[in-house]
Amino acid sequence: MHYGADYYPEHWPEERWEEDARLMQAAGLNVVRMAEFAWTRMEPSEGAFNFGWLDRAIALLGRHGIRTVLGTPTAAPPAWIMAAHPDATLIREDGRPVTYGSRRNYCPNNADYRRHSARIVTAMAEHYSGNPLVIGWQIDNEFGGRCYCPVCQAAFQRWLQDRYGSLEALNAAWGTEFWSHIYSAWEQIPLPWAATGTHNPSLALNYRRFMSDSYVDYQRAQIDILRQICKDVPITHNMMGFGYPNLNYFDLARDLDWVSWDNYPRLRGEPDPAARALAHATMRGLKGKPFWVMEEQAGPTGGSTVALTPRPGEIPYWAWQAVAHGADGIVYFRWRTARFGAEEYWHGILDHHGIPGRRYDEVRSMGEVLERMGDRLDGSRVSASVAMVLSYDSRFAFQNQSHNPHLDYPRVFASLYRALWKRNIGVDIVPCVAELGRYRIVLAPMLYLLDADTAERFRSYVAQGGTLVMTCRSGVMDMDNVVVDTRLPGLLSALFGIEVEEYDSLEDGRAVAIKGVGPLQGPRGEGSAWADVLALQQAESLACYEGEYYASRPAITASRVGKGRAVYLGTLPDEALADAFLTALGARPEFSSLVRADSGLEVVERTADHASYLFLLNGTGDEKRADVGAGGHEWITDREVAGEMVVPPLGVRIVESPRG
Ligand code: GAL
Numbered sequence: 330m331h332y333g334a335d336y337y338p339e340h341w342p343e344e345r346w347e348e349d350a351r352l353m354q355a356a357g358l359n360v361v362r363m364a365e366f367a368w369t370r371m372e373p374s375e376g377a378f379n380f381g382w383l384d385r386a387i388a389l390l391g392r393h394g395i396r397t398v399l400g401t402p403t404a405a406p407p408a409w410i411m412a413a414h415p416d417a418t419l420i421r422e423d424g425r426p427v428t429y430g431s432r433r434n435y436c437p438n439n440a441d442y443r444r445h446s447a448r449i450v451t452a453m454a455e456h457y458s459g460n461p462l463v464i465g466w467q468i469d470n471e472f473g474g475r476c477y478c479p480v481c482q483a484a485f486q487r488w489l490q491d492r493y494g495s496l497e498a499l500n501a502a503w504g505t506e507f508w509s510h511i512y513s514a515w516e517q518i519p520l521p522w523a524a525t526g527t528h529n530p531s532l533a534l535n536y537r538r539f540m541s542d543s544y545v546d547y548q549r550a551q552i553d554i555l556r557q558i559c560k561d562v563p564i565t566h567n568m569m570g571f572g573y574p575n576l577n578y579f580d581l582a583r584d585l586d587w588v589s590w591d592n593y594p595r596l597r598g599e600p601d602p603a604a605r606a607l608a609h610a611t612m613r614g615l616k617g618k619p620f621w622v623m624e625e626q627a628g629p630t631g632g633s634t635v636a637l638t639p640r641p642g643e644i645p646y647w648a649w650q651a652v653a654h655g656a657d658g659i660v661y662f663r664w665r666t667a668r669f670g671a672e673e674y675w676h677g678i679l680d681h682h683g684i685p686g687r688r689y690d691e692v693r694s695m696g697e698v699l700e701r702m703g704d705r706l707d708g709s710r711v712s713a714s715v716a717m718v719l720s721y722d723s724r725f726a727f728q729n730q731s732h733n734p735h736l737d738y739p740r741v742f743a744s745l746y747r748a749l750w751k752r753n754i755g756v757d758i759v760p761c762v763a764e765l766g767r768y769r770i771v772l773a774p775m776l777y778l779l780d781a782d783t784a785e786r787f788r789s790y791v792a793q794g795g796t797l798v799m800t801c802r803s804g805v806m807d808m809d810n811v812v813v814d815t816r817l818p819g820l821l822s823a824l825f826g827i828e829v830e831e832y833d834s835l836e837d838g839r840a841v842a843i844k845g846v847g848p849l850q851g852p853r854g855e856g857s858a859w860a861d862v863l864a865l866q867q868a869e870s871l872a873c874y875e876g877e878y879y880a881s882r883p884a885i886t887a888s889r890v891g892k893g894r895a896v897y898l899g900t901l902p903d904e905a906l907a908d909a910f911l912t913a914l915g916a917r918p919e920f921s922s923l924v925r926a927d928s929g930l931e932v933v934e935r936t937a938d939h940a941s942y943l944f945l946l947n948g949t950g951d952e953k954r955a956d957v958g959a960g961g962h963e964w965i966t967d968r969e970v971a972g973e974m975v976v977p978p979l980g981v982r983i984v985e986s987p988r989g
Contacts, residue, residue, distance in 0.1 A: 357696020
């Protein structure tokens with residue numbers, strides 16, 4: 330387990346570094362991430378490199394048992410580069426450049442910026458290759474943002490040429506007939522700049538795909554350099570969880586050795602443990618492997634305003650929740666709060682004065698448990714019997730055509746995840762192309778864009794015994810973002826045994842009453858955001874509407890295909906109905922040793938060959954109880970437990986029981 334902090338030695342007098350390293354070691358920290366914003370310090374002018382300070386910091390930390398992940402510094406371009414290449418500046422949708430200052434202000438397709446990036450990455454790689462204290466690389470920092478500059482436009486046109494081959498094909502696929510947008514030269518194709526109205530949805534979606542690909546490509550250019558020079562040193566990028574909407578993280582993760590992400594539960598408002606769990610599961614799902622939190626909140630966040638200070642116990646509770654969901658590394662942001670710069674109120678483990686306090690003690694208390702546990706959790710994996718299919722194509726398409734504010738793709742996805750999370754059901758987040766056979770239940774909400782291959786794999790998953798749950802606004806579009814010419818849900822109609830006769834966009838927060846029927850007899854609730862009016866072909870109704878002009882028509886349906894079931898939600902059920910619905914599907918947690926847990930207690934299991942680790946996480950303000958049956962060793966309190974145990978508010982318990 331890696332446990333550490335984001336460290337900026339360049340922000341502090343060198344005489345202080347020894348004390349920092351001593352305090353880190355005393356708190357059980359064994360890793361730092363450094364240098365990801367220190368380009369000018371490393372290269373004050375072109376080709377004049379200065380790594381001495383970083384060498385000394387790495388060596389000094391190494392003497393305290395702390396190893397280093399180095400960040401490539403390209404997220405914050407030096408003033409001297411941007412002054413020499415004003416064209417490298419990111420251009421906004423309105424066609425105007427961002428100003429110098431802040432960060433993420435470069436165009437990822439700009440050749441000059443790429444040349445400068447390659448030079449600093451090569452220099453760092455050559456300088457640190459073979460240094461045993463450098464155990465990993467992070468590329469850039471939180472990729473994102475979209476550029477609308479002429480270089481991006483030309484690159485987009487080439488990207489389209491590769492994808493469509495000919496203008497005839499592109500015009501036909503996009504329906505450019507509409508409003509006379511037929512292109513007769515590639516150079517005519519615009520970016521979706523701020524326009525008088527809506528852009529062609531095919532153009533808008535492809536631009537989003539292209540921009541995501543641009544960062545994947547820019548990242549790959551850095552990875553290629555590092556792999557060639559530093560051979561086996563693993564490479565990551567710090568992503569932004571489920572919430573970040575503008576990059577296809579499955580694509581971005583493909584070239585990386587491991588995924589990491591930045592977790593700020595108290596960024597604004599009250600922390601939401603289900604949202605955290607979804608973010609962790611998404612990050613784990615990108616490579617189907619353990620991940621790191623590269624920035625774990627360690628103090629009040631703040632730019633110009635300052636958010637609430639993490640409550641006593643929250644810092645280790647958040648960090649343990651990440652570990653429960655598959656994190657093999659926790660790195661706190663940041664070691665000590667900066668005294669200057671845009672983030673002087675973004676607090677770290679230590680405050681500005683550098684004197685350890687309550688937050689340091691909490692970090693150290695978790696460090697002690699990790700030290701006690703040693704390498705036990707290594708190689709253990711989170712168990713999940715349910716998968717949710719995340720489609721960035723569909724998500725991007727809805728960004729351009731949101732339908733209505735209540736039908737937000739991430740919101741719908743998160744609300745279904747939450748219903749599973751509340752029942753402590755382990756969920757993997759997977760891409761459309763994932764192998765689904767090992768999951769008992771698969772949910773693929775709002776899979777708006779659908780290709781024949783995915784539809785066929787879904788059919789065979791069901792035929793072989795799986796339970797597939799899909800929702801309204803699925804199978805609506807082909808992969809060019811053009812509406813299919815059959816009744817909805819298009820390629821899925823036969824599998825679900827239904828046809829959508831009409832639909833009703835429930836704008837302004839309207840809801841429609843629904844009640845369970847047949848096998849779901851009993852519960853009543855509400856559907857919101859959208860209502861499909863369904864005609865049954867070979868399906869039975871599980872719930873029907875009780876209001877609107879479609880009262881008594883099916884709202885939720887199920888069809889049997891082969892050995893499995895295909896269940897369709899024509900509307901978005903409220904929490905109570907979703908819960909009843911999951912019961913009817915037989916969705917239940919599958920823990921080896923848990924007998925019972927109070928509602929509100931989050932339970933997650935990591936299993937290794939030799940043992941399983943049951944994490945009991947209490948994110949509430951009340952005591953919670955769980956019956957852990959035969960139990961085993963509990964690592965937080967370091968004692969044997971069995972039967973009923975109490976978990977205090979913001980408390981965590983980790984029960985190890987042997988397997989086999
Ligand atoms: C992250 C970012 C860090 C730092 C932190 C606090 O999003 O990666 O560099 O800015 O937020 O704002």
